[in-house]
Amino acid sequence: MSSAESEGIEYRLSEGVKPPGKVIALLNQKGGAGKTTLATHLAGEFAMQGQRVTLLDADPQGSALDWAQRRAQSGQDRLYGVFGLARDSLHQEAPLIALQADFVVIDGPPRVAALARSALLAADLVLIPVQPSAYDVWASQEMVQLIAEARVFRPQLRAAFVINRRVVGTVIGRESRAALADQPFPALQAEVSQRIVFADSVAAGRLAFEVAPSCAAAREIAALAQAVREMLL
Template sequence: MVISLNSIKGGVGKSTLAVNLAAWLVSQGHDVLLVDGDEQETASDFTAWREQTLGQTGFTLVNMTGANLRKQVEQMKVKYDHIVIDTGGRDTTSQRAALSVADVALIPFAPRSFDLWTINKVIELIDEIQAVRNEPLIPYVFLSRADIKSADNREVSQALAGFAQLTFLPYPISNRKAFSNAAGVGLAVFETETPDSKAVAEINSLFTHVLHGHNTPATA
């Protein structure tokens, strides 16, 4: 499966989710390619720290940007069980190339009104991509960097669930220090010496649905 992490606004935790997903898939016994398609190269920095911390990464990392990303990923699909693509936080050629080749797109939204304002641009982008694909893309939206307790979570969740072009997943990723603390040393949140059980449970719920439940409706 090719899974692309997408957003047209930065600061939603996209790269953090991408590297955690790559490490999580490895922990499930899969051969994984992580594609850094973001010019900021956050996934590459994470991987460098990971190799220094663990002595190995567990997955293969490549840097690909621009329109050629599609062709290269197509060629490499047969070599890996799963490919995770991290793209930049805006509408770029790299992001469009990733969406054109992915099976699944994970599109995180922070529970803030100015993040939700971008939803129409996201839908326009998805519609354009769907129109030129042979097989439909599965676009998932969900809350990322959500407040632990806030009415904003519920209101934005209800708004996201109202768009027919997107599939809302009721598996929010909360704004927990555990994610940044782990990423800072090249680890997934479940790999630290004393993992945050709530953070681990959140990514398990989200990633399990993406890997195993994409043919069935999500349930809260």
């Protein structure tokens, strides 16, 4: 961010304007962790609570943008804005977007080092989705290192693991949680399970709570959103 932009932000804050919204980045260098599903659903949960939300698709594959396009084509109401921002100036642009939002959710890139670093420098909180397997826990080490590097410049940066796509009725999730206990960041108690409703809702440009408001998936997302709020206090 340029010095002029920084001065502009400070001026607006001094005039009593609402502080910038919180920036939450979902990042994992391993593909298939479910970043986009969590990003779209977290943003939707915040929006349903009356918050102003913007989702930034920082993945060159553009999965969140594809989801938003399906939603528009099916005539669904727009819960929040979705914009493509897959460039390494993300850390300069996201704070400006946060001036007009309560939450900015970043759907991060897989294995794009410069872009991932830019997302880290933009974030107040990094969520690292991991599937409940030893391979995913091991693969998270690269992201742990990137966060440690980012904290040199942003010591206030917070981070947490999210166990995602846990298979209901198995003990694998508990084993993964035990493996994550040695990591420098906590694993949120709120977990998200592997459920058909997530796949069905995404294909239709919808969210799980829109398909089945009282389903287990909707409750898990609500619990995750609450855990995220508590981390940001």
